[in-house]
Amino acid sequence: MERIVLPQIENLNTIDVYLANGGFESAKKALAKTPDEIIDEVKKSGLRGRGGAAFSCGLKWSFMPKTTTKPKYLCINGDESEPGSFKDRQIFEDNPFQLIEGAIITCYAIGAKVAYLYIRGEYHKWIKMMQAAVDIAYEKGFLGEKMKETFGNAFSCDLFIHKGAGAYICGEESSLMNSIEGLRGYPRVKPPFPAQNGLWGNPTTINNVETITNIPAIIKNGWEWFSKIGAPKHPGTILFGISGHVNKPGVYELPSGTLLTELINDVAGGVIGNKKIKCVIPGGSSMPPLRGDKLEGVKMDADSLREVGSAIGTGGVMVMDEDTNLLDVLIRIAHFYHHESCGQCTPCREGTGWMEKTLKRIKQGNGTSKDLDLLCEVANQIEGNTICALGDAAAWPVKFMITRFREEFEQYVKPEVSIPVPNKVHSMRTTTAPLSNLHK
Amino acid sequence: MGFKFTEENLQRIEAVRKKYPTALAAVMPVIYIAQEQNGYLSNEAMEEIASVLSIDKVNVLSVVTFYTMYHTKPMGKYHVQVCTNVSCMLRGGYEIWDQVKGKLGLDHMQVSEDRKFSLEEVECMGACGYAPMLAVNEDYFENLTKEKVEEILDSLK
Ligand SMILES: Cc1cc2nc3c(=O)[nH]c(=O)nc-3n(C[C@H](O)[C@H](O)[C@H](O)COP(=O)(O)O)c2cc1C
Ligand code: SF4
Ligand code: FES
Numbered sequence: 001m002e003r004i005v006l007p008q009i010e011n012l013n014t015i016d017v018y019l020a021n022g023g024f025e026s027a028k029k030a031l032a033k034t035p036d037e038i039i040d041e042v043k044k045s046g047l048r049g050r051g052g053a054a055f056s057c058g059l060k061w062s063f064m065p066k067t068t069t070k071p072k073y074l075c076i077n078g079d080e081s082e083p084g085s086f087k088d089r090q091i092f093e094d095n096p097f098q099l100i101e102g103a104i105i106t107c108y109a110i111g112a113k114v115a116y117l118y119i120r121g122e123y124h125k126w127i128k129m130m131q132a133a134v135d136i137a138y139e140k141g142f143l144g145e146k147m148k149e150t151f152g153n154a155f156s157c158d159l160f161i162h163k164g165a166g167a168y169i170c171g172e173e174s175s176l177m178n179s180i181e182g183l184r185g186y187p188r189v190k191p192p193f194p195a196q197n198g199l200w201g202n203p204t205t206i207n208n209v210e211t212i213t214n215i216p217a218i219i220k221n222g223w224e225w226f227s228k229i230g231a232p233k234h235p236g237t238i239l240f241g242i243s244g245h246v247n248k249p250g251v252y253e254l255p256s257g258t259l260l261t262e263l264i265n266d267v268a269g270g271v272i273g274n275k276k277i278k279c280v281i282p283g284g285s286s287m288p289p290l291r292g293d294k295l296e297g298v299k300m301d302a303d304s305l306r307e308v309g310s311a312i313g314t315g316g317v318m319v320m321d322e323d324t325n326l327l328d329v330l331i332r333i334a335h336f337y338h339h340e341s342c343g344q345c346t347p348c349r350e351g352t353g354w355m356e357k358t359l360k361r362i363k364q365g366n367g368t369s370k371d372l373d374l375l376c377e378v379a380n381q382i383e384g385n386t387i388c389a390l391g392d393a394a395a396w397p398v399k400f401m402i403t404r405f406r407e408e409f410e411q412y413v414k415p416e417v418s419i420p421v422p423n424k425v426h427s428m429r430t431t432t433a434p435l436s437n438l439h440k
Numbered sequence: 441m442g443f444k445f446t447e448e449n450l451q452r453i454e455a456v457r458k459k460y461p462t463a464l465a466a467v468m469p470v471i472y473i474a475q476e477q478n479g480y481l482s483n484e485a486m487e488e489i490a491s492v493l494s495i496d497k498v499n500v501l502s503v504v505t506f507y508t509m510y511h512t513k514p515m516g517k518y519h520v521q522v523c524t525n526v527s528c529m530l531r532g533g534y535e536i537w538d539q540v541k542g543k544l545g546l547d548h549m550q551v552s553e554d555r556k557f558s559l560e561e562v563e564c565m566g567a568c569g570y571a572p573m574l575a576v577n578e579d580y581f582e583n584l585t586k587e588k589v590e591e592i593l594d595s596l597k
Contacts, residue, residue: 071461083525083564121509122565124578160459165468165507168563182464182499184506200461243527243568250569285526285564316568318527332526336563 002229003253004217004237005210006094013129015136018097024142024150026216030105031153038109042215045223046235051077051171051208052284052313054234054302063195064110064203073199074107074115075180075206079164079171081120082284083336084316087239088209090251092119092126095213096133100159102212104142105219107157110205114158117209118176121164131161168340172388173206175342186342187388208314210239231257231301238300238312242268244319245275256301260290263300264319275321279405283313285333286393288400292322309400327412330401331359337394348391351382355398367413372402443484445492449473453492463493467503471510480511508562516551516558518596520544521575524561527568536572536584537561543593557596 011017018024030038043058064072076099080088091099103115117134119127137143137159141150148156162180164170170179174188177199198204214236218226227235234256240263243249247269254263260282264270271277277292282300288310290298298304302312320329338352355378361367379395386392402409445453456469470493474485481504490497504510522540524533546552546559567573570582574589581592 080566081564084527084568085564086566086568086570089566120566121507122562122575125580158459162459163469163472164509165472166509167507179468180460180465182460182462182467182495182503184502241569243571244530249571281526318530318568320530324530329526329529332524332529336525339563 002237004229005098005213005239006090006251006253012098013094013096013133015097015133015140022220023097024101026219027101027104027108027142028151030219031108031151031155035109035111038105038219041223042109042218045218045226046233047211047214047218047226048234048302049208050210050214050238050314052082054312057207057211060195060207061106061110061205063193064205065196066111068203070202071114072110072112073202073204074103074110074112075173075176075194075199075204076103076115076117076209076212077171077173077176077206078117078119078123078209079168079176080123080209080314081168081171082286082314082316083333084243084281084284084318085241085314086243087241087251087315089123089126090239091209091213092123092130096130097137098216099130099209099213100133100137100142102215103159104147104157105215106205106207106212108155110203112157112205114160116160116162116180116199118162118164118170118180120170121166127161127163134159134161168336169342169388169390172390175388176206177204184342186344187390189387230255231299231304233303234301234312238315240267240300240315240317242317242319244317245272245277245321245324246270246319247272254300257299257304260295260298260300260317263317264295268319271319271321273321275323277319278322278324279320279326279329279401281316281318281320281397282310284316285318285336286396287311287313288396289404291404292320326401326405326408327359327363330398331356331363333397333401334359334394337390337397341390341394345386345391347382347385348394351378351391352394354378355394359398362409362412365414369410369413369415371413372406372409375399376402443474443478443482443488445473445488446477449477450492457493464495464499466493467495467500468507471500471504475510480514482512514551514555517556518576519558519560520593521560521562521565523563523565523567523571523573523575525564525568527564528571528573531571532584533572535586536574536589539586539589540574540593543590 039061047057048054078088167185169175170185172187175185179185194204237253238256239253241251252267279289281289305312334356338356341348341352343349376399379399382391383395457466460466478485486500490500522537524537544557548561551558572584573582
């Protein structure tokens with residue numbers, strides 16, 4: 001299998017090896033075409049975003065206004081804070097120049113003079129690696145003013161790295177832009193969309209690191225080549241980051257549409273101790289979990305996963321064996337989203353807190369099966385009623401974990417009983433209360 | 441105590457400033473520079489940030505308090521961060537967390553009296569495939585075992 005984003009070439013992260021393997025030839029080729037031709041090529045290739053929503057990359061680029069006097073911007077999203085995701089760092093480490101080349105081509109296609117690469121603050125080491133690569137690219141004339149000479153085109157662009165400072169929400173595109181502007185990372189109400197009103201009110205395109213790293217290969221080999229790899233509606237390769245109870249966790253680049261069972265059992269070496277799988281979260285912790293007994297035939301691409309009631313997300317696959325306590329897992333997930341909610345919208349701010357509290361109460365042994373229904377109801381109230389998709393990200397795991405593993409969650413709660421309560425006015429009144437309340 | 445940027449850091453700030461069309465946008469990198477120089481973000485440091493960027497102090501404070509990696513109190517010389525999010529938890533992240541807590545005698549966001557250590561339970565650090573993990577200051581330690589954790593902590597002098 002050919003690898004696109006992380007080719008198996010030793011020392012590809014050094015400029016000499018990158019150049020010896022055709023590095024920056026795609027940028028040369030692209031800059032000899034018109035921006036519209038590039039956008040068209042990317043659109044036809046079928047490349048979809050690798051940052052979570054799997055939106056058509058070429059289509060997103062085409063939303064950028066063609067006639068405007070305003071400056072345009074590209075933001076490259078390397079916030080990578082979704083639990084279960086650790087793939088972009090492999091690009092920073094192993095193939096930084098292809099990311100830079102992708103940024104150059106993208107800037108040219110959308111007419112941006114400046115690109116910001118947003119990298120999560122905890123990635124100190126990878127920020128340094130990326131900065132070193134950017135410095136070399138400037139030195140060698142692939143970025144900045146010197147580009148004009150190198151590529152023989154009047155176009156030039158800058159690439160700056162912006163270091164995050166520990167906030168999951170900054171991976172959300174509008175929050176990321178606020179963060180770059182020097183504000184708190186609050187998501188913005190949409191519309192207006194970034195292509196109209198992005199960084200400092202200017203037209204802006206935001207793409208994930210992996211998405212951008214695919215671009216040079218598409219320009220080099222053409223859209224037809226790309227469109228034939230993997231699942232036809234979601235073509236190309238995907239960097240799958242597999243973690244949890246498998247023998248060989250790590251990042252693997254495979255064609256989209258690879259069978260989930262193949263990924264787990266063959267590529268990642270199977271489950272530790274040959275145990276059964278109880279649950280798999282296929283795309284980072286906000287995606288709906290799948291039951292271990294329903295993995296047969298599930299393919300890893302956006303449409304196949306939607307059909308089975310989940311989503312590809314960032315391709316971060318978390319595997320949990322039969323001995324995993326799903327209540328503990330869900331409490332941990334709920335805590336995360338509560339902690340990371342920016343607090344702007346009431347359903348998200350309050351709802352995430354309520355879900356965490358209710359789950360913890362169940363853990364303490366004070367829950368009833370009504371609480372399970374309540375949790376699903378709270379999740380439903382959050383979903384779709386918030387400014388940004390963190391609300392959905394918080395709601396889905398709770399709702400789907402409980403509905404798909406109801407029998408397990410029922411074990412953690414007490415049965416609901418009807419008990420008669422004496423009442424002075426009426427002879428008898430019935431109420432429902434958990435058993436434990438009787439002794440209080 | 442007053443706070444003034446060193447000459448070298450003022451030059452770094454000037455370079456950073458050129459990456460952005462507005463002064464406000466440089467606030468995050470400049471906060472990092474201040475934190476690096478001062479160890480943490482005192483009121484004086486935040487005032488100085490506002491002053492060198494000619495922005496309002498409130499803007500500095502609001503950014504500092506939004507992000508978890510900015511500290512308004514001094515942390516230890518070694519800031520130990522243990523991830524307990526799902527992928528780490530599945531591979532023993534909480535055992536590592538308990539071990540580190542016990543060994544350092546600290547809990548979440550506490551600093552030892554000699555200021556040598558501080559401890560933080562962190563959210564996913566992007567090392568899920570190499571779990572469990574912890575970080576000391578800027579360095580990641582991955583695929584941990586109890587023995588490795590012992591070794592790492594003992595090596596911090
Ligand atoms: C709460 C939240 C967190 C997100 N975190 C990330 C992230 O860390 N990295 C990323 O690329 N996209 C993240 N996204 C998705 C971005 O908003 C955006 O859709 C994406 O960067 C677009 O790039 P793409 O079209 O290339 O996928 C996040 C979205 C939400 C709602
Ligand atoms: S959904 Fe949550 S994270 Fe998103 S804007 Fe609303 S409160 Fe903030
Ligand atoms: S869950 Fe610990 S690094 Fe991702």
